[in-house]
Amino acid sequence: MQLVDFFKEEAYKVTIACTADKSDVKESDFEGIVLVPILLNDSSFDTFISDLNPDIVLFDRFMAEEQFGWRVAEHAPNAIRILDTEDLHSLRKVREQAIKQNLDFTTALWLQNDLTKREMASIYRCDLTLIISSFEMELLKPIFANHESLLLHLPFMMNGLDDPTIKWTPFEERKDFIFIGFGGHAPNVDAIGQLKKEIWPLIKMELPQVVLHIYGSNLPQHISQMHDLKTGFLIEGWAESAEQVVANTRIMLAPLRFGAGLKGKLANAMRCGTPSVTTTIGAEGMHDGLPWNGMVCDDPKAFAEAAIALYWNKKDWELFQRNGIAIINEGFDKKTLGAKLRSRITSVKANLVHHRAKNFLGEMLRYQTMASTKYMAKWIEEKNRKQEGS
Secondary structure, three states: OHHHHHHHHOOOOEEEEEOOOOOOOOHHHHOOEEEEEOOOOOOHHHHHHHHHOOOEEEEEOHHHHHHHHHHHHHHOOOOEEEEEOOOOHHHHHHHHHHHHOOOOOOHHHHHHOHHHHHHHHHHHHOOEEEEOOHHHHHHHOOOOOOOHHHEEEOOOOEOOOOOHHHOOOOHHHOEEEEEEOOOOOHHHHHHHHHHHHHHHHHHHHHOOOOOEEEEOOOOOHHHHOOOEOOOOEEEEEOOOOHHHHHHOEEEEEEOOOOOOOOOHHHHHHHHOOOOEEEOHHHHOOOOOOOOOOEEEOOOHHHHHHHHHHHHOOHHHHHHHHHHHHHHHHHHOEHHHHHHHHHHHHHHHHHOHHHHHHOOHHHHHHHHHHHHHHHHHHHHHHHHHHHHHHO
């Protein structure tokens, strides 16, 4: 939605085309946006994109590019193709597999994975790819040596924090710990399990009157069953206002053992003036040398000890609040990042033919990979047509 807001502010007419069923969304969130349902493996998209004749097509994650990239290239060849990775899905998946198999994550392990190859091919096929994490940007540079013009480091685009402490709930009026995250996201489910089994029992022994609130939509049943009033481990489910529940809690806990990209929960915590205790994975790519807005611990025992110590330490807590202000203002400034994106799009648009000519590998991958995707899609389309006819 930050990207949508950027394009609206740049006076683009924004159309969101989506294969998913329409969910219960606030119409106000999509004011001035055209919402169009589209189908997978259906030539109706070809007519749609040709008639729309867009200047820019942005793919939401590489799977969307795999499905629709060849159709866009054929029926809207002059449109700039931008891939928004959100995070490197292959990095997150390989890290998850490493945790399950008790292996150390290495770059070599990541590069060997088939999902990595698919995601890298998708990046090469596009004119520009948005990379949200500075860590991931550094990870990609050797792979895209001499092709760094295909990549743009673009983290969260947020309004700055202008002396927000006067609006924040003060230390004395806050209590308890919080974790918040979508239940359909594997790193979140794993983190809740870590809290339940490894971390919360240690915290509860030292802070018996304190509780932990777990918020998130679509939490799986085995997580819901962890709800325990006696131990203060409360599965709250969906929060109507994430900002409100975070802003009234003293500390965010995020023991993420795997994942990728930037962590929205931690950025939102900073915006709410709520310090966090997280892991190296949690803080990765978010603060780029600036002091973190809390504590970073990977060992469960050290994690619990840090949370306990910070809970009563008002001086450090307020210091970490200020660290969060600096991270938001220096790393996620909307105006600075918007200018950066605007400049790159302008450059690509002005030199699109030359830009693509320099990316021979991308053109080759598009020709080879998308040919197989194209004919598979046409086969599925024909199969569906025959089934409907029968």
